[in-house]
Amino acid sequence: MKIVHISLLxxxxxxxxxxxxxxxxxxxxxxxxxxxLEAEYRYFYDDALFEEQKDHFPSFAIRPEYAxxxxxxxxxxxxxxxxxxxxxxxxxxxxxxxxxxxxxxxNWEFSLGLKKVYWGVTESNHLVDIINxxxxxxxxxxxxxxxxxMAQFTWITQKFGTFDFFYLPYxxxxxFAGDKGRLRFPVVIDKEDLEYESSAKEWRQDLAFRWKxxxxxxDIGLSYFYGNGREPLFAFDSLGNINAFxxxxxxxxxxxxxxxxxxxxxxxxxxxxxSAQEFVALVAGLEYTFSNIDGNGLDIGLLGEYLxxxxxxxxxxxxxxxxxxxxxxxxxxxxDTSILIGGIKDLExxxxxxxxxxxxxxxxxxxxxxxxxxxxxxxxxxxxxxNFREDSFFRISISKYF
Amino acid sequence: MKxxxxxxxxxxxxxxxxxxSAAEKGLQIAKAAEQADLGFGSSxxxxxxxxxxxxxxxxxxxxxxxxxxxTEDGDKSLIVFNxxxxxKGTSTLTFTHKTGSDDQWLFLPSIKRVKRIxxxxxxxxxxxxxxxxEDLSSQEVEKYTYKFLEEKGNLLVVEQDPVDPKxxxxxxVVTYNKDKGYRFEKVEFYDRKNALLKTLTYxxxxxxxxxxxxxxxxxMVNHQSNKETLLKFEEYNFNVALSDExxxxxxxxxxxx
Numbered sequence: 167m168k169i170v171h172i173s174l175l176x177x178x179x180x181x182x183x184x185x186x187x188x189x190x191x192x193x194x195x196x197x198x199x200x201x202x203l204e205a206e207y208r209y210f211y212d213d214a215l216f217e218e219q220k221d222h223f224p225s226f227a228i229r230p231e232y233a234x235x236x237x238x239x240x241x242x243x244x245x246x247x248x249x250x251x252x253x254x255x256x257x258x259x260x261x262x263x264x265x266x267x268x269x270x271x272x273n274w275e276f277s278l279g280l281k282k283v284y285w286g287v288t289e290s291n292h293l294v295d296i297i298n299x300x301x302x303x304x305x306x307x308x309x310x311x312x313x314x315x316m317a318q319f320t321w322i323t324q325k326f327g328t329f330d331f332f333y334l335p336y337x338x339x340x341x342f343a344g345d346k347g348r349l350r351f352p353v354v355i356d357k358e359d360l361e362y363e364s365s366a367k368e369w370r371q372d373l374a375f376r377w378k379x380x381x382x383x384x385d386i387g388l389s390y391f392y393g394n395g396r397e398p399l400f401a402f403d404s405l406g407n408i409n410a411f412x413x414x415x416x417x418x419x420x421x422x423x424x425x426x427x428x429x430x431x432x433x434x435x436x437x438x439x440x441s442a443q444e445f446v447a448l449v450a451g452l453e454y455t456f457s458n459i460d461g462n463g464l465d466i467g468l469l470g471e472y473l474x475x476x477x478x479x480x481x482x483x484x485x486x487x488x489x490x491x492x493x494x495x496x497x498x499x500x501x502d503t504s505i506l507i508g509g510i511k512d513l514e515x516x517x518x519x520x521x522x523x524x525x526x527x528x529x530x531x532x533x534x535x536x537x538x539x540x541x542x543x544x545x546x547x548x549x550x551x552x553n554f555r556e557d558s559f560f561r562i563s564i565s566k567y568f
Numbered sequence: 569m570k571x572x573x574x575x576x577x578x579x580x581x582x583x584x585x586x587x588x589s590a591a592e593k594g595l596q597i598a599k600a601a602e603q604a605d606l607g608f609g610s611s612x613x614x615x616x617x618x619x620x621x622x623x624x625x626x627x628x629x630x631x632x633x634x635x636x637x638x639t640e641d642g643d644k645s646l647i648v649f650n651x652x653x654x655x656k657g658t659s660t661l662t663f664t665h666k667t668g669s670d671d672q673w674l675f676l677p678s679i680k681r682v683k684r685i686x687x688x689x690x691x692x693x694x695x696x697x698x699x700x701x702e703d704l705s706s707q708e709v710e711k712y713t714y715k716f717l718e719e720k721g722n723l724l725v726v727e728q729d730p731v732d733p734k735x736x737x738x739x740x741v742v743t744y745n746k747d748k749g750y751r752f753e754k755v756e757f758y759d760r761k762n763a764l765l766k767t768l769t770y771x772x773x774x775x776x777x778x779x780x781x782x783x784x785x786x787x788m789v790n791h792q793s794n795k796e797t798l799l800k801f802e803e804y805n806f807n808v809a810l811s812d813e814x815x816x817x818x819x820x821x822x823x824x825x
Contacts, residue, residue, distance in 0.1 A: 200653060233825070238808075244825055270822060273813050284680040309679050322816050378817070380671070385684045427669075428688040457689035458736070461759075462793075465692065500619050500627045500696040502655065530627060533654045567653035 195236045202229040206563040210348050212556040218345045225252040229263075240270045246313075250304070256344030257303040263313045275320040280313035283332075285376060285389060287423040287432045288449040290471045290490035290510060294419035294434045296391050297374060299338040306349065306539050307521075312338045327379025334372040337362075337394040337412065348557045353408060360398050363413045363441070370394050370414070383426050389419040399443060402549070413440035428455050432471070445476035451490070463498030469508065487513045501527045515545035531568070537561040594714025594726045601750035602709050608780050610636045610810035614650075614802040619697050622794040627652075629695060634808075634823075635706075636815050642666050643706040644815040648823045649695075657824035661815060662687075664706040673817055675824045682817050691736025698766060698788040698797040700736055703757075712740075722747040738762045748773070751781040759792075766790050776806055 208223040227250040235242035246263040266279025283297040298311035317333040339357045343350035364370040372393025379386055395415040400408055416439045424431040435448035451471030459466060469492040473485040492508025505524040512518070520540040527533045537560070544555035588596070617629040630650040637643055642664025649658045657677030664670050670687040690702040712728035719725070724744045730737055736759065743754040752770050759765040770783035786799040813819065 200656065202653075239822070242825070268822070268825075270819075272811075275818055275822065282680045284682075286681075287683070320818055322813060322818055324812060328816070328818060380684070423684055425684045425686055428686050430684070430686065455686060455689065458692035461691075461736075463693040463696065465689065498693050498696055500621070502696070527652060527654060530652050531654075565654070 194238070195234065196239070198231075198233045198235075200231040201568040202231075202565050203227075203568070204229070204563055204565040206561065208559050208561045210557055210559045212558055214348070215553065215556045216350070216352055219348055219350075220253055220346045223253045223257075223348075225250060225257070227251070237269075242268050244268065254303070254344045254347035256341055257347060259301075259303065259341060261301065261312055263311075265313065273322045275318075275322070277316070277318040280315055281318065282311050282313065283316075283318070285387060285419070285421060286434050287385070287421045287430075288434045288451060288471055289453070289469055289492070290451075290508070291449050291473055291485050292434075293436045293447055293449055294387070294389060294421045296389075296396055296417060296419070297332065297334070299340055299396050301341070303341050303343055303347070314338065327377055330374075330376040330378070332374040332376075334374060334393060335369070337368040337370060337372065339368070339412070340396070340398060348559065349554050351408065351553050355408070355410065359410075361411045362394060363411060364394060368394070383424055385423045385425070387419070387421040389417075389421075391415070391417040391419070395438075395440065399440070400550075401442075413442055415440045415443075428457065429453070443477070447473075447475040447477070449473050453494075455494075458498075463496075465494075465496040465498060467494035467496075468492075469494065473510070485510065489513060512545070512548075515547065516543040517545045517548055517551060518542045531566060533565045533567075535561075535563045535565075537563075590716040591714055593716035594728070595709070597716065597724050597726050597744055597746075597750065598709050598712070598714055598728070600746075601744060601752075602707075604749040604751075605780060606637075606639070608637055608777075608806055610634070610808055610814075611804050611806050612808050612810070613782075613804045616800045617695075617697060618798040618800070620796040620798070629697075634810060634814065636810050636812070642670070642708050644812070645706065646815055646820060646823055659820050659824035661817065661820040662705065663815075664708060666708045666710040670705065673820060675820045677824045680821070682821060688734060690732065690734050698790045698793075698795055699799075702730070702732075702735055702737075703768070703788070717741070723753065724750075736760065737765070749779065749781050751783070764791055774804075776804055780806070 204227040206225040206227065208225070210221050214221065227248070230247045232245045233242060245265045248263050249260040250258060252258045262280050264281055266277050266281045268275065268277045284295055286292050286294040292308065298314045300308045301310040301312050302308065304310035314334060315336045319331045321329045339360060341357050342355040345354055362368065362370070370393060374389065374391040376387060376389040393414065395413050398410045399413045400410045402408055417436055419436045420434070422433045430453040432452065433448070433450045435446065437446045438444070449471050451469065453467055453469050455465055455467040457465045469490070471490040473488045473490060475486040477486065488510050490508060490510045492506065495505040497503040503526045507522045509518055509520045520542060522538040523535070525533060525535045540558045541555050544551050546552050612632065612634045614630070614632045617631060618626050620626050629652065632648045632650060634646045635643055645662050647660045649655050659675040661673045662670055672685050672687045674683045674685045676683065691700050693699070694701050694704055711731055713731060715727040717725040717727055722745055724746050726742050726744065728740045728742055737757050738760060739758050741756040742752060744750045745753050751773060754770065755768040756764060757766040766788055768786060768788045770786060772784035773781050774784055775781055782804050784801045788797045790796070
């Protein structure tokens with residue numbers, strides 16, 4: 167009963183805020199409040215590889231958002247919060263995804279605060295994207311990110327493209343699954359145990375730069391990052407102990423896309439240099455979409471990408487010499503039904519990961535998602551991936567938007 | 569004298585019409601319509617899109633569009649979704665070109681990704697509506713060939729054949745109102761089999777700045793599926809003075825954040 171009362175109260179407060187969210191033209195200030203409540207259930211159907219790992223993970227998440235903008239939208243303060251409650255105590259976490267002030271004027275834009283920035287063009291792996299730390303316990307595909315403190319200055323020119331300068335004063339550590347969690351190593355890694363190469367630790371003052379431009383059908387980005395790596399470096403000693411730390415890295419990145427008729431040709435490549443490590447990695451591929459096949463809006467896209475990583479087995483994401491094939495199906499109906507299916511196969515072994523993601527809206531404010539990740543024939547020689555071989559799972563989530 | 573003068577003018581007018589081919593006259597009308605709308609600079613408008621299926625069930629979307637007029641090349645436009653809430657902030661940036669494919673970028677707010685997308689899919693439905701992408705893109709004269717069909721009082725009916733083979737139509741039949749700045753009153757769309765597919769009617773016209781006619785209601789009826797899409801516009805704002813800097817990938821992200 168108590169829960170019902172609290173829910174009713176929450177809904178009342180939210181509807182009150184929604185009314186307030188209407189634009190007030192006299193002051194020319196726009197407020198916007200939104201909230202997403204999500205119920206999620208993950209089920210790992212294979213027996214766990216390590217003790218204490220669970221099979222069933224009911225979970226709940228809340229994502230409040232608030233934005234206030236003025237000066238015709240050229241100035242704003244944006245907030246996105248996040249909280250998840252999960253069976254795995256490490257996956258129970260909260261974060262400020264965004265909280266920043268932004269001002270834009272003519273050919274420049276400035277942002278200050280916690281923000282999320284995305285770089286890149288490919289689908290199966292996001293090599294170039296480095297500004298934000300990955301929220302590794304949140305999703306398997308690594309697309310969820312932690313809010314990154316930054317000052318960002320963007321200079322836009324019509325002829326020479328867009329120049330982005332980032333000052334990143336603080337590094338955020340990656341969180342790993344806890345005792346009960348799946349998708350982990352035999353030893354539970356406490357994120358606080360990971361040290362830094364830099365003596366300034368998380369307070370090392372990092373810098374990044376990106377140039378982005380387009381010429382007719384070609385979109386290109388060149389980037390450079392110098393600072394604490396977002397990926398920890400894992401070193402295994404002869405006893406099987408893991409020694410992991412965050413190195414100071416230099417990373418140059420290239421992302422390129424050619425958009426020609428229904429073809430998207432894509433390339434992402436990085437060169438990373440640290441005192442303990444030096445490597446190149448790339449993803450290259452294409453996307454072709456058969457659009458409006460049935461005259462009713464059905465689009466079927468075919469995706470193919472090749473992944474290479476010089477680190478070999480030590481690549482954290484285990485995508486060292488692999489091929490990705492997938493299909494994106496969009497029904498373009500009023501419910502925005504879409505399906506993404508795919509598989510990544512190692513070219514040197516039989517290790518394969520199949521995945522499926524589908525989503526649909528119900529009514530005007532509900533959505534449902536289904537996800538599946540199947541680890542198949544994972545080779546025992548895969549240093550990282552072999553730990554996940556029993557971690558195939560299904561996930562269903564339902565969200566309500568206020 | 570005056571009557572005689574008018575008679576001469578009328579005869580001259582008729583004979584010049586007769587001398588013109590239907591293609592020339594159609595093109596002339598399209599150019600007159602373009603000319604009548606020249607000089608608006610930039611505008612913003614909010615709209616509500618109501619999708620109605622054949623059983624009468626409806627769903628709604630709220631959008632905001634910004635347009636920048638360009639004369640040497642096609643217009644630039646930015647569309648932002650405000651609802652449904654799960655896609656709030658999803659935005660598109662389009663650079664229309666008079667010839668060749670348009671340039672188009674999509675912003676996905678959940679992962680903050682800007683993606684260049686193919687503008688190949690002209691005939692596909694825009695967000696599940698009865699409007700195809702090509703119905704909503706900037707109306708450039710160069711995108712069609714023309715054939716004048718008939719004149720009914722102040723209404724001029726012109727057939728327009730899309731130049732682009734990727735169009736979903738064999739032809740459109742457009743009714744212009746020559747007394748009201750050659751504004752569109754109605755468009756009939758014929759599918760690839762040349763069967764009547766859809767009718768778009770424009771209403772609630774409003775004259776801005778003494779020159780620019782804008783319909784505040786668009787009603788698209790699909791005769792084959794019996795589905796309908798209604799667009800209801802709020803007031804247009806022509807005083808925003810937008811520039812190229814408001815139509816960049818940086819501005820696209822800002823609009824959808």
